[in-house]
Amino acid sequence: MEAVRRYEAWLQDPLIDEGTKAELRGLAGNKEEIEDRFFKWLEFGTGGLRGRLGAGSNRMNVYTVRLVTQALANYLKVQGKEGGVAIAHDSRHMSREFTEAAAGVLVANGIKVYVFPDVAPTPLLSFAVRHVRAAAGIVITASHNPPEYNGYKVYNERGNQMLAEEALSISSQMAELGLDSVLADPNPQENLLWNSLGDEVLEAYYQKLLEIAPKVENAENLRILYTPLHGTGGRYVPDILQQAGFSQVAAVPEQLEPDGNFPTVSFPNPEDPEAFKLAFAQAGQTPCDLIIATDPDADRMGVAVPQKGKWVLLNGNQVGVLLADFLLARLAPGQAARSVVVKTIVTTDMVQSVAAKYGAEVRETLTGFKYIGTLMDELPAENREFVFGFEESYGYLAGTAVRDKDAVLASLLIAQVAAFYQAQGLTLADRLEELFAEHGWYLQDLVSFTFATSLEAERSRQFISRLEKQPIASIGEERVVEVLNYGSSLRLDLRTQEERAIRLPKEGVLQWITEAGSKVTLRPSGTEPKMKLYLEVRAENRQEAERRLLKIKEAFDELVRSGLEA
Amino acid sequence: MKEIVPDKQGMVLVTLFVVGNTLVFALGGRAGPDIWLAFLVAIAVTAPFILIFARLTSLMHGKTFADGVEMLFGKWPSRAVALLYTGYAWRLGCLVVSHVTHFIQAVSLPTTPQTVMSLAFGVLVIWIVKGGIEVLARFSSVMSRVVLTVLFSAFALLINRVDLGQFLPVMYNGFGPVMEGALQLLDFPFMETVLLFWIFDGFKKKDSAYRVFVPGFLVGALILLIMDCTSLAVLGADRYGIFYFPIYTSIARIDVSTFLTRLEAIVAVTFAVGSFVKIAVCLLAASKTLAYALGFDDYRFLVTPLVLGTIPGSRWFIATSMEIEASATKTISASTFLYQLVFPISFWILAEIRMYLRKGNKAGKQTDV
Numbered sequence: 023m024e025a026v027r028r029y030e031a032w033l034q035d036p037l038i039d040e041g042t043k044a045e046l047r048g049l050a051g052n053k054e055e056i057e058d059r060f061f062k063w064l065e066f067g068t069g070g071l072r073g074r075l076g077a078g079s080n081r082m083n084v085y086t087v088r089l090v091t092q093a094l095a096n097y098l099k100v101q102g103k104e105g106g107v108a109i110a111h112d113s114r115h116m117s118r119e120f121t122e123a124a125a126g127v128l129v130a131n132g133i134k135v136y137v138f139p140d141v142a143p144t145p146l147l148s149f150a151v152r153h154v155r156a157a158a159g160i161v162i163t164a165s166h167n168p169p170e171y172n173g174y175k176v177y178n179e180r181g182n183q184m185l186a187e188e189a190l191s192i193s194s195q196m197a198e199l200g201l202d203s204v205l206a207d208p209n210p211q212e213n214l215l216w217n218s219l220g221d222e223v224l225e226a227y228y229q230k231l232l233e234i235a236p237k238v239e240n241a242e243n244l245r246i247l248y249t250p251l252h253g254t255g256g257r258y259v260p261d262i263l264q265q266a267g268f269s270q271v272a273a274v275p276e277q278l279e280p281d282g283n284f285p286t287v288s289f290p291n292p293e294d295p296e297a298f299k300l301a302f303a304q305a306g307q308t309p310c311d312l313i314i315a316t317d318p319d320a321d322r323m324g325v326a327v328p329q330k331g332k333w334v335l336l337n338g339n340q341v342g343v344l345l346a347d348f349l350l351a352r353l354a355p356g357q358a359a360r361s362v363v364v365k366t367i368v369t370t371d372m373v374q375s376v377a378a379k380y381g382a383e384v385r386e387t388l389t390g391f392k393y394i395g396t397l398m399d400e401l402p403a404e405n406r407e408f409v410f411g412f413e414e415s416y417g418y419l420a421g422t423a424v425r426d427k428d429a430v431l432a433s434l435l436i437a438q439v440a441a442f443y444q445a446q447g448l449t450l451a452d453r454l455e456e457l458f459a460e461h462g463w464y465l466q467d468l469v470s471f472t473f474a475t476s477l478e479a480e481r482s483r484q485f486i487s488r489l490e491k492q493p494i495a496s497i498g499e500e501r502v503v504e505v506l507n508y509g510s511s512l513r514l515d516l517r518t519q520e521e522r523a524i525r526l527p528k529e530g531v532l533q534w535i536t537e538a539g540s541k542v543t544l545r546p547s548g549t550e551p552k553m554k555l556y557l558e559v560r561a562e563n564r565q566e567a568e569r570r571l572l573k574i575k576e577a578f579d580e581l582v583r584s585g586l587e588a
Numbered sequence: 589m590k591e592i593v594p595d596k597q598g599m600v601l602v603t604l605f606v607v608g609n610t611l612v613f614a615l616g617g618r619a620g621p622d623i624w625l626a627f628l629v630a631i632a633v634t635a636p637f638i639l640i641f642a643r644l645t646s647l648m649h650g651k652t653f654a655d656g657v658e659m660l661f662g663k664w665p666s667r668a669v670a671l672l673y674t675g676y677a678w679r680l681g682c683l684v685v686s687h688v689t690h691f692i693q694a695v696s697l698p699t700t701p702q703t704v705m706s707l708a709f710g711v712l713v714i715w716i717v718k719g720g721i722e723v724l725a726r727f728s729s730v731m732s733r734v735v736l737t738v739l740f741s742a743f744a745l746l747i748n749r750v751d752l753g754q755f756l757p758v759m760y761n762g763f764g765p766v767m768e769g770a771l772q773l774l775d776f777p778f779m780e781t782v783l784l785f786w787i788f789d790g791f792k793k794k795d796s797a798y799r800v801f802v803p804g805f806l807v808g809a810l811i812l813l814i815m816d817c818t819s820l821a822v823l824g825a826d827r828y829g830i831f832y833f834p835i836y837t838s839i840a841r842i843d844v845s846t847f848l849t850r851l852e853a854i855v856a857v858t859f860a861v862g863s864f865v866k867i868a869v870c871l872l873a874a875s876k877t878l879a880y881a882l883g884f885d886d887y888r889f890l891v892t893p894l895v896l897g898t899i900p901g902s903r904w905f906i907a908t909s910m911e912i913e914a915s916a917t918k919t920i921s922a923s924t925f926l927y928q929l930v931f932p933i934s935f936w937i938l939a940e941i942r943m944y945l946r947k948g949n950k951a952g953k954q955t956d957v
């Protein structure tokens with residue numbers, strides 16, 4: 023009923039343009055579609071807004087973008103945050119229009135804007151916020167979602183994605199607003215508060231990246247094939263590689279230009295092996311040593327390496343461990359002792375062993391780079407230095423110039439690692455095997471459970487509630503020794519029944535540690551009827567690790583199935 | 589029974605009413621760097637009216653304001669006027685509730701519903717308004733020491749951040765912005781003092797009204813002048829005009845050797861106290877005028893429904909932070925012109941005429957209205 027009322031209101035609203043009204047009139051009689059488009063306003067969270075493009079309050083369009091930008095403007099004006107807002111966008115449909123819509127609202131509110139004239143990676147925006155001392159940043163992107171999606175991410179003045187408290191302030195402002203309360207300048211580019219971000223920012227960014235990753239020998243001999251998957255990385259990644267001395271960089275031509283249709287991939291996601299299909303084909307014709315892919319907003323990176331005549335995709339944990347090992351090995355004597363590597367609770371523990379070898383410390387945060395970015399800012403007060411942060415979902419960051427995962431920097435770093443070991447006659451896969459041999463075989467798997475019906479979703483909640491109350495004693499053949507309940511911030515040792523506090527913000531995640539060192543993490547989605555299961559085992563050899571991983575997976579599959587039926 | 593408030597307590601009540609919920613807003617922002625001129629103009633324009641109101645109260649010495657108005661207009665017209673002031677006072681109370689709950693939610697409690705905060709304020713307001721003007725004046729007297737200490741400490745700590753160059757050049761854009769700023773100040777909060785005349789039952793002496801209203805208003809106006817000008821000199825005119833709560837923002841910048849920080853939280857408390865006093869005055873005025881308009885001797889049984897009505901009322905009149913800013917920075921409107929100027933001046937002129945006629949009738953033997 024509310025949806026229909028809102029639909030009718032949009033049709034009558036003089037603020038809504040005729041094109042949008044025509045699209046809405048086409049929905050007449052289609053109750054399901056009207057309900058879906060209008061049953062609520064897109065919700066603003068720490069990840070900003072994300073949704074399908076189209077007319078409606080539950081869709082990404084200039085009206086929802088203006089509304090959330092007015093909420094952001096109100097938040098900045100309430101908090102007295104000055105310095106303006108930096109805005110970047112990716113190559114998706116409507117991204118530029120949304121950029122201008124957001125800028126129009128900000129300048130109408132008397133807030134200065136710094137706008138990238140062309141598509142720009144998310145990490146560059148994070149850098150720019152700090153560089154121009156802006157009060158906030160906006161990136162118009164839906165990351166690796168399909169073409170029909172777009173999104174709106176907000177960064178704080180530290181270049182970090184908004185934390186929960188900041189996001190709450192904006193969403194509470196947004197809840198008060200209606201379309202008629204939005205101030206908007208239809209021609210923001212003519213406003214004196216509009217500033218274009220030129221090459222000066224880009225040069226400063228490149229300079230910082232080259233300081234973080236100084237040149238390595240053999241760079242000129244490494245043959246790299248790169249694909250931006252039609253996203254924003256097409257200019258920036260080849261640029262930085264060239265500047266770092268990598269002279270043999272080829273690109274997948276069909277995927278080089280920004281294109282919001284992402285026509286050559288089903289998902290522009292470097293985690294998806296299908297995204298590498300064209301790159302593999304090109305590598306077959308023109309040999310290369312390394313394939314790098316970045317997602318549309320160039321914050322996440324995928325890597326493929328040759329191994330025994332085949333291309334093998336490294337997962338996010340493996341790339342993270344390679345980069346951590348490389349960066350820690352290059353630290354000056356004495357520097358490692360105050361160095362910190364940051365990972366999330368679902369990211370591999372192998373990096374603990376790697377860091378220990380160099381005398382560095384590993385700290386954990388909840389899932390999400392906003393937590394890593396926040397921790398980065400806290401370390402100097404403890405006389406600690408952030409060296410590297412990563413998460414299993416293909417996000418990596420070194421140094422402190424940026425506060426979000428940076429695929430431009432990660433591409434440069436992984437190329438350096440590859441060049442360094444190539445000079446020693448090793449591929450990245452070889453080096454990874456060396457690390458496994460040294461630190462043990464860590465294998466991971468990720469299982470997603472989606473609950474199609476509300477009954478299933480309710481049963482899943484009950485199942486998780488039971489797991490919280492009744493700790494699992496064993497998973498398959500492995501005895502559980504510790505249970506970490508991040509929702510209640512308690513870590514229970516089942517051997518001693520001793521409870522300790524977890525010093526992280528509360529989040530509904532459960533984790534089990536087995537006697538053999540395996541780790542299983544159950545993370546329900548906060549917004550969708552889904553849960554993810556992160557599995558990791560450690561063994562002395564690959565065969566043993568694979569066997570145990572399979573056992574744990576089967577055991578937990580059975581546990582979930584019976585749990586949902588109960 | 590009439591409640592008589594000591595002059596000093598009455599004066600403090602007037603001061604806190606003027607400072608009230610205005611402390612964190614960009615008052616007179618339209619004047620830009622000439623804000624101090626706007627303040628001086630607004631004070632100069634308001635002061636004669638305060639004198640007029642004081643004179644009016646003095647002429648009505650021994651009677652409540654409502655009784656005095658009844659003598660001027662007769663029973664039914666005066667009741668109608670009182671009813672209009674009930675609406676004005678209640679609406680102003682709603683606006684202040686909205687201001688303070690929006691402010692608290694925006695700066696510190698984003699997840700707490702405004703209704704919960706309104707209810708918390710409401711319970712306290714019911715208690716104090718039922719206690720009467722004596723309790724309210726005593727409360728103001730005690731709290732004023734806290735409010736003034738905090739404000740002047742904050743002002744002192746901001747001194748080293750003040751850039752007097754922000755006030756230059758003087759009147760670069762002419763006198764227009766100064767007038768706009770002055771009109772903003774007249775509407776909110778200076779001329780709102782008209783409500784105070786409805787809440788006092790009487791004063792000890794005939795000239796007490798002068799001692800209560802004139803210094804009370806001037807001290808309140810001076811506090812606002814100092815705090816707003818300091819804030820503008822710290823932030824700059826552009827930011828002063830853009831930020832919703834510029835005094836709060838400028839105080840957030842106090843950082844004395846890193847150990848004396850986050851003072852804005854304390855200033856927020858003074859804002860809450862000032863707002864509480866103003867809400868209480870509004871609701872006391874609304875209750876008293878309504879009781880008079882309906883012919884009741886006691887107003888207290890009307891307090892609870894009127895106060896509880898401000899909870900939804902605060903959402904009707906203002907829904908967003910933008911509307912709060914607009915309500916705090918608008919220039920004088922036709923409806924407020926009626927309550928703040930037309931009625932009071934009419935009362936005064938009629939009272940003077942009546943006084944003149946009585947003088948004539950009694951051959952120079954002066955009496956009150």
